[in-house]
Amino acid sequence: MSLRWRFAVALGVCGLLATGTLGLIHTGIETGFLQYKGGCVAQAAADDSLEALRAAIASAPLVSCSEVAASFLGLSMASWNVIWALVVVLFVAGQYRFEWRRYVRLA
Numbered sequence: 001m002s003l004r005w006r007f008a009v010a011l012g013v014c015g016l017l018a019t020g021t022l023g024l025i026h027t028g029i030e031t032g033f034l035q036y037k038g039g040c041v042a043q044a045a046a047d048d049s050l051e052a053l054r055a056a057i058a059s060a061p062l063v064s065c066s067e068v069a070a071s072f073l074g075l076s077m078a079s080w081n082v083i084w085a086l087v088v089v090l091f092v093a094g095q096y097r098f099e100w101r102r103y104v105r106l107a
Contacts (some may be wrong), residue, residue: 013092020085026078030068 028034068076075083 009092009096013089016085016089016092020082020089023078023081023085027076027082030076030078 025034029036070077072080
């Protein structure tokens, strides 16, 4: 495997770990395990201009992050994000181990 490919895979795994960590934090807030007093922004601006974006941010209603906005099979989307990130990281680790064993045998 080339160094560029290893770097790209490592960068992807770091991104998956970051999104999984954020999902875990958000799941903790939704379940009440972690306390968070701030709010979550409900929607984005409809216009593409910077002024419209600023106005939308300033007037956006704050929604409680402790409420589940959407769920599937009893789990919130933040929980599914954690599961998805973990599965993909484990898959990449398994694939890397398989590739490493294959190249070691050939050497």
